[in-house]
Amino acid sequence: MAPSKKRSVSSAQTTEPSSKTAKMDLNSKVDEILRSKKHANDVFDLLQVLQSEKEKSVLGAVGACCRLFCELLEHKELYLGSLPAEDDALRGYFSAEDKYCIFMRHRYNSCVEILLEHLSHEQHEVKESALVCLMKFAEAEGQNPLEDLDWTEHYSFPRELILAVVDRLLSRTVDNSLLISRLQEFLEKDDVRYYVMSSIRENVGQVMDKSKGAVMPVYQSNVFTLMSSISVPAKESELTNFMVKQEAKHQDWKAAKLLEHKRVFERMWLGFLKYKLPSNMYKKVLVILHDSILPHMSKPTLMIDFLTAAYGVGGAISLLALNGLFVLIHQHNLDYPDFYRKLYNLLEPSVFHVKYRARFFHLANLFLSSSCCHRWSTIIPACLSVCGVSHLPVYLVAAFAKRLARQALTAPPTALLIVLPFIYNLIRRHPSCRVLIHRPSKGDELLEDPYLMDEEDPAQCCALESSLWEIKTLQKHHHPDVAKAAMLINSPLSEQEDDISEVLEITAYELMESDLKQSQTKNVPLEFESATHFLKGTVLGQHFCLE
Template sequence: MASVTKKRNVSSAKTNQQIIKKVKIDLNSKVDGILESKKHANDVFDILLALESEEEKEVIGAANACSHLFCTLLEGKELFVGKLAGEEDEALSGEYRAAEKYRIFMRHRYISCVETLLDHLSHELYGVRESALCCLMKFAAVEGRHPLEDLDWSEHYSFPRELIQAVVGKLLSQTKDNSLLISRFQEFLEMDDVRYYVMSSICENVGRVMTQNKGAVMPVYQSNVFTLMSNISVPSQESELTNFMVKQEAKHEDWKAVKLNEHKRLFERMWLGFLKYKCPNSMYKKVLVILHDSILPHMSKPTLMIDFLTSAYDIGGAISLLALNGLFVLIHQHNLEYPDFYKKLYNLLEPSIFHVKYRARFFHLANLFLSSSHLPVYLVAAFAKRLARLALTAPPTALLIVLPFIYNLIRRHPSCRVLIHKPSAEGEAVEDPYLMTEEDPARCCALESSLWEIKSLQRHYHPDVAKAALMINTPLPQQEDDISEVLELTTYELMERDLKPPQTKNVPLEFEKATQLLKGGGDVLGQHFCLN
């Protein structure tokens, strides 16, 4: 019975392949017939009908056939150029010659094909979506060389921006996650003119959609917009603008798509237009992760992002940590003045800081911010004391970051050594004057306290932590500790390191080494015991 079923399945598969092959041959023959003679023009309806089929292979075959047919017609100037009226009105008109009527007829079929392919960008099957996308981009490339509309040549040259706008509108779906299709579209974003008009289309689409929805949070739509925008990067030099889908001529040197400043201006407008609307917290994190190296360097005025960064910094938690990267770039590279920055940084030091995903990035940036020797002593002492207090409940992996971090602060600011040497407090049970709940580092009384918490960690259960805490008993060397080596340390890696055998020679435990069970050591066990 199983063999009969298997034979039926094989037979069915062969039949399907034969049908697909036959359909492909039929479509190709119809395309060849249409291109050979205008009397076969009506066969185009069969191709368009196949394009609306429910079978994936048939739709893909029809898309390839349409690509070959209409690209050939476009290149051969067999499609009507100019503004079309209604097809019924044109059919009733006797003004056109037969050749002109053929071009009008095929132009309408081309429009129907494009509309169907645009609909297929929302198809359930990815194979159909990908095939439709590639076919539409082929049409765009050929339309660029053989435009069908009278465009504003001085501003847009002959680029088919309406077709690109339609494609972008479908990619930015409000209901369907198009991340996979957008990743396929990334290939076309490498072309400078395509990238320019995609950015322009995103600006228009976001403004229209978000206005219609009154700026409400739309997770799927905003995710699609972010996915598409995050795949866009602007060249660093104008000489790199060389890859164009529509080849420009010297006389079109005023075309905006060939100017780097225009790319940066549009890139900036695109991101600012997207980020001015309310985003879910997950989107804040995605944007902030790439902001410092993928967005700010490509903007003509990076300081315009200050409003977004300050609002993100005020949210708290992991989002505030991630906002530090962007603020760091603006403060150090663009001379941004940010009031109460260190006060807000101080208040980010909470127990959760040791358990978030972006812990390493936070301590790296905090180390940079606190590296200046011009910071007031009270501020550095407040950071050192707060970290020491948090260390009492921190996991070992975090302690191996915090302790060197505190030591580096003391090395940079010798005045903070008063936190270590408190002769009057030794041997006495005194109340710690440090105010953990005080938000202002100038009022927390850190300088009046001591780092007794580190003394407590000298009895920590983990030997590496206890060893690091013992360093405070001796004069700290001038050379700062490199914390970059431990920033990414995980609990798993720490356990693996502890479980590794020591790099020492084997220690002899007996006079004679045992070679097998119950043998060795003079064979005393073998004489008195057996396994029977």
């Protein structure tokens, strides 16, 4: 006999359960429902507590509902196929068993709707518990599908449930980064990861198109947090961890193929990046793009437009775009005729102060190294002159050395300890640039520097007609380490290049600590005439003295 429809619970119901209901043993209720169909209506009590305003009551109900419906799915006691309306089921020609399954399937759907709403609950524990329960439902549905799916396309995976979960996680108003981190353990499943990526792509397209591509900081932050936690296996043989068990007859399942994973990963990121991003999001993407995005794409060259646009923005964003461009140029034969011109123009005073300074000089060192010139020479204009073993034109190397030397006049000591060895290495690699050090002059005549600092084209800046007098000036620098480094230009440079990796990360704090340690071993004179008054003639001098 089918259960009577004496009570109904919808996802919108907010009736607070009675004290008797709140204190009932939920696990006993579950046992009774599973033991006998005559207790089927007790499921309404579980759903009612699930909508309680008390956190502990909700947590208990989530666990009880999770156990109940997972067992019902396992025992195939939920109606399979297209679900008829409850009123039609009661009036229709269904057996008592089918009526029971239809009744429980409707209660299961109500439970899922309530849990999806709880993903926006004020209490994190409730949100986390609801997420875990929904993912267990997804696993149970995967093993015991409720719908007849396209087996070739989706196998028996509960795609619609995952799509609904992703939609709630990608909130438009609430930062869900903590809740998204809880999803990590489920993303280890290869099929879950595949359908999460597919759901993100679909969700982003719908939401951003509806908003006409406007910047949505909270939503885009949630999307980035979820996407940046996803990585694709390197080999197809690593695709072995599935939530839904595979069968030999379903070898064409897309979620079981590495190429399909790469494709959906690629479409997910391209779909996200085609819309306008907040500036801080732009930087976050560029920071991880070279090692967390490009290696997992089936066609990394599709990122060319995004990276070249970022490289042309200027400032820190251009610095961060260098890593991605390096990968595309070095590994995927990207042709970029204006690359070195834009790199040259990135050498502004701000480059010595940004937190990406070490990354920039590391990459600039690679781009200007002779060991890579067989590749770099294909992305710059025809060389005017070739320096030794390098294929870089001498004017280009001289322009970089001269611009760095000019910027060094106002750079902090920590930057100078990078810049000076960097310039020396350029001269070592390209002997034709030694003319910048040994340029003859007529006696003590003061010559006007022909170098054009404001010229954006390194071929037209006249660096080769100039000299590195700035380094001579730095020999009088107030910091002894800088002055010592600048003095090296007075003698012939050794053939061995300096290892700048040791100083790339140096900070002002570390430099001061080093100075203090040295000062402890010797007396440092501070004043050659002893002071007898403290700020004589000022208010402080009237109240303080040095006696």
